[in-house]
Amino acid sequence: MTHNEIKQKLFALYDGPLTEKERVLIEVHLAACKDCRQAVGEWENISGALFTKPAFSEAEEDRVVANVMARIEVPGARWVPWKTDLKWFLPLMGSAVTAAWVFFFVLPATPDISQPPLTMSLLASAQAPAQPAPAPARKVVRAIKPLPPLAFNSFHPSIGTTPVRIVLPARTQSAPPVDPFVQAVVYSY
C-alpha cells in the first residue's frame, strides 16, 4: 500500500472497521511516517477537545424518569397499541355499531310515514259514513309499439371526425305516436 492509500484509511483505523491485515499494515506505516502520525494526532486532539461526554447526576436521571412516567399514560393503564397507532380504530368501530343499530333495530320499528297515524285512521273511519267497497281497478294494458329502425348516414364525410349523427325517419301523419319515454331516451342518445 502506498502512502496516499494508507492516508485514505487512517480514519478507518481510528474508527475501527479494518481487517487485521490492513490494521497491521497501517500501524507499521504509522510507526515510520511522521505525517500520518501527525494527522491522526491532530484529529485525536480535536475529538478530545470538542466531543467530551458530560456527566449527569442521579438526581437528574430521577427527575427525567419521573417526568416521563408522569407524561405517559395514567398509572395502572395497560399499554394498548390502538391508542397510539390506531387512533382511528375506536371512532370507526363506534360509527359502525351505531349504523348497524339504526339499520337493524330502529328502521324496522319505524311506521311508514306516508300513512297517517293509527289513531287518526280510527277517528276518520268512525266519523265517515260507510261507503261501498270500491270496484276493483281495471287493469290497463298498454301496448308498446317498437320504434322504426334507426338509419345511420354512414357515407357522410364527417364520420370519424364528428360525433355520430342519428337520422330519425320523418314522422308522418299516419304514423302512430311514439312512447314519450322511449323517444326521450332516443333523442338523448
Added chain:
Amino acid sequence: MRNKAISDQQILELIQSGHKEAYGDLIRQYHKKVMGYCLSMLNNHTEAEEAAQDIFVKAYQNLAKFKGNSQFSTWLYRITANHCLDILRKRNRRKTVSLDALVEQNGDQIHGLFSTSEKASSALENRQLAHKILSTLPDDYRTILTLREAEGLEYQEIADVLDCTLDAVKGRLARARRQLQENLGRFLEPDNVYIRKTEKGYEPQ
C-alpha cells in the same frame, strides 16, 4: 437500579404485557446516551433535558412500531437524532453564528482550548466553546460527528440511525472531519498540537 441480566427485549415484552413501570428501567438505561447526545447537539442543559423527556415519551408512544429489526438503542438514537435536528432547524431560523464572527469573539479561547500550555478553562466554558465551533458545521455533519466521536457508534450503527448506506456514512464522515479541520485550521498551528500517547503506540510529536 436496573438488573443487568434483563435485556431490552425482555423489558419491552414486560411493557407490552401491561407493566408500564418497566419503562422507567429502560429510561435509566439510555438516559445518559440520549441526554449526552441532546446536550452535544443543543448546548443548553434545560433544552436538552426537555428534549430528552420528549424523546422518551415519543419512543413510548411509538413502541408498537419497533419490530425488533434493529437494536433498541439504534431505534432510540434515530428518534433522538431526528428530534434534535427538528429543534436545530427551528433554532437556525433565528440565528446562525458565522465562523468569522466566532473568530473575532472567541479567538483567544479557541486557541486555549487546543493548547496544553495555557491554563485550562472550566469544563463548562470549554463545552460552550466547543459547541460554538461545532455550530459552524452543517447540521448533518454535526449529527454524524456526534454519533461517531461522542457516542462511539460503529459505521453500520450510524447507517442504521441515519437510514443511509455504509458508503454514505464513510463519505459524509470524511467530509465532516475535513470541514471541521478546515474551520479550525487557523487555530491549529503545529506548536499547539499535542499528540497523545495511546495504546496504539502513537508517539508525541
